[in-house]
Amino acid sequence: MEFLNEIGRNAKEAARIAAKMNSSEKNHILKICSKAVLENTAYILSENKKDIEEAEKNNMKPSLIDRLMLNEKRLDAIASAMEDIAKLDDPIGEVLSMKKLENGLTIGQKRVPMGVIGIIYESRPNVTADSFSLCLKAGSAVILKGGKDAINSNKAITDTFRDALSKNNYPVNLIQLIEDNKRETTVEFMKMSDYLNVLIPRGSKGLIEAVVKNSTVPVIETGTGNCHIFVDETADLERAVEIIINAKVQRPGVCNACEKVLVHEKISEIFLPKLTKALKEENVQIRGDEILCRICPDALHAMEEDWHEEYLDLIIGIKTVKDVDEAISHIYKYSSGHSEAILTNDYKNSQKFLEEVDSAAVYVNASTRFTDGFEFGLGAEIGISTQKLHARGPMGLKELTSTKYIIYGNGQIRK
Known part of the structure; x- marks a missing residue:
């Protein structure tokens, strides 16, 4: 598709310019674009209203409409996040190591831009x-392929920046949006290895699997969030209820929402x-x-597939376990590797949970x-990686x- 090749060529040219920008230039761009969001x-x-109306017409569930929706408060937050990223230290040029070898060569390693970063995402304008801001500050150009559900919102934000x-x-x-929503266009985008240095999918399990399957470009997987909270027998039960309600209810349609609760059997009769x-x-x-359904007769019996499911809705799965070891084993079997938490006053169990639960974030x-990138002090995030590479x-x-390695010599030749 020639129009994709043109987008790729444009991005490579822009990436060369971005790589040479100093921190002041990149920060100035972030500030003028932040201001443009508020002005527009x-x-x-x-x-965005057009996208919301279309979503409602298509009976999209409320939790996903919430992910799609913009309002003045959320646009203020977008603009503020861009300002925050401008305040962060510029990673480009950071020297990670430097040493002198016996042959007199001085060899070091420093941080450099990726080049052109592709992002495929769904329903979150x-x-x-976030993608433009982080990629720019990291010295790269970005090509975006958003979902059709948010096409009008994505075009409006991209046009505002451009x-x-x-x-x-x-x-x-420095920012380009692929507006064609045909499936073959998306698949072709995944194969733009002549132009893209890395591809990052953000969205459903189906989207991520499709990108991993079809892409000829290196992929950083941002995984789904089948997140667990284990309530140990020594937990503060009142506080545990508050934490679980926050984790499930505040925004049920996001990947760090709690989907499953595991409860120590010794406190099940009191806590459930x-x-x-x-x-x-x-x-x-x-x-x-069975234990939960006996204590709460109007609950639904969980099926095997429930323990694997990321609901992204006001639905939760609850299971009793005999101890922290069974909780860890359950998480090992069913977790997507995103975020898990233990609620306990037992130091030994908390450390065991931290050591043995193999997820990207353990609480x-x-x-x-x-x-979340903002909550972790990163300014914003491009996604939450559940893989282990890079x-x-x-x-x-x-x-x-x-x-890249940088090597200083004074005439050395290899013998």
């Missing part, structure tokens, strides 16, 4: 701004009535094992909702860079 609030919201870049004599192709009462008050549908006595957990600026 009415326009962006009017375009804030990703458009207009601000043009008015200030910066390359508009408290928890289920609070969940029902928040209109959460409860699915559980003691806190909500899983904190797994980057893991919330991916900020440093995770969007590569490295």
